[in-house]
Amino acid sequence: MIFLFLSGMEMGDILKGFWGTDMKGYATTAILGILCILAITVMGCALTASDGAKLFTRERCIYCHTFKGQGATIGPDLTEVTKRRSDSWIRDQIRNPKLHNPQPGMPGHEYLSTKEINALIKFLKS
Numbered sequence: 701m702i703f704l705f706l707s708g709m710e711m712g713d714i715l716k717g718f719w720g721t722d723m724k725g726y727a728t729t730a731i732l733g734i735l736c737i738l739a740i741t742v743m744g745c746a747l748t749a750s751d752g753a754k755l756f757t758r759e760r761c762i763y764c765h766t767f768k769g770q771g772a773t774i775g776p777d778l779t780e781v782t783k784r785r786s787d788s789w790i791r792d793q794i795r796n797p798k799l800h801n802p803q804p805g806m807p808g809h810e811y812l813s814t815k816e817i818n819a820l821i822k823f824l825k826s
């Protein structure tokens with residue numbers, strides 16, 4: 701935050717100082733550390749297969765589909781669907797099933813976030 705109070709020139713000098721001296725090693729370590737923390741944060745925010753399981757119920761998929769012996773049979777059994785279909789095909793099917801069938805038997809879930817759809821796919825792979 702202190703950088704906010706320095707002009708661009710000063711920051712440039714400071715950085716040049718860093719890279720020209722022994723500080724280079726420390727600065728590299730610090731930057732890598734920050735990148736690691738960011739990566740862990742992003743990974744920690746990703747939804748898991750068990751979040752996907754909750755969505756499978758919340759979004760009523762389970763009222764039409766069976767997964768591993770549980771659910772209904774209005775739509776196809778999804779137990780092995782990730783072996784038959786690619787992730788992007790399934791993503792399209794969940795968002796907008798009209799892409800695959802002009803009169804689809806299931807509603808579109810275009811309001812779900814990419815994170816949520818990925819969690820559903822993780823669940824279907826579990």
Ligand code: HEC
Pocket residue numbers: 756759760761762763764765774775776778781784785790793794797801803804805806807809820
């Ligand atoms: C109202 C019933 C219904 C709901 C709710 C529903 N589906 Fe479907 N789904 C179907 C039917 C029927 C099909 C077969 C394709 C068609 O008729 O359009 C299908 C097809 C699919 C397929 C492709 C299966 C295959 O073998 O090709 C996937 C994947 C899928 N649904 C996932 C979901 C997910 C995930 C949800 C919840 C977010 C969901 N569906 C909600 C009825 C439903």
